[in-house]
Amino acid sequence: MWDRIEPLMPADPVRGRRQADHRRTLEAIAWKYRTNSRWRDLSDELGSFQTAHKRLIGWAVDGTWAMILAAILAAADAENDIDWTVSVDPTVVRAHQHAAGALKRGRPTPASPPITRSDAPAAS
Numbered sequence: 001m002w003d004r005i006e007p008l009m010p011a012d013p014v015r016g017r018r019q020a021d022h023r024r025t026l027e028a029i030a031w032k033y034r035t036n037s038r039w040r041d042l043s044d045e046l047g048s049f050q051t052a053h054k055r056l057i058g059w060a061v062d063g064t065w066a067m068i069l070a071a072i073l074a075a076a077d078a079e080n081d082i083d084w085t086v087s088v089d090p091t092v093v094r095a096h097q098h099a100a101g102a103l104k105r106g107r108p109t110p111a112s113p114p115i116t117r118s119d120a121p122a123a124s
Helices: 002-008 022-035 049-062 064-078
Strands: none
Touching: 002 022, 002 064, 022 049, 049 064
């Protein structure tokens, strides 16, 4: 997989210090989301957590992630290797109580605005 992703990674800056190894940084980002751990718990062999976090944000801003996803999807589509199966378990995915229309404690229910009639003739 790295052979497909490597050419899509941003080049090192012309001036200044070389960036940390992209592959190691990508592994650090994947580890963080795979384990759902804090950035600070990143192991030393995966590099600095600040580097991984800054690179994650930078790649999101400059469109690197979108470009990688598009390239991988195009390659998988060319090989007829895409199988879209989506499964959502409602016991895990729930709307927040306020999104479902629940009232907030201690606050009265706001009155509905009055309905004003239009001067336009009614449609027949």
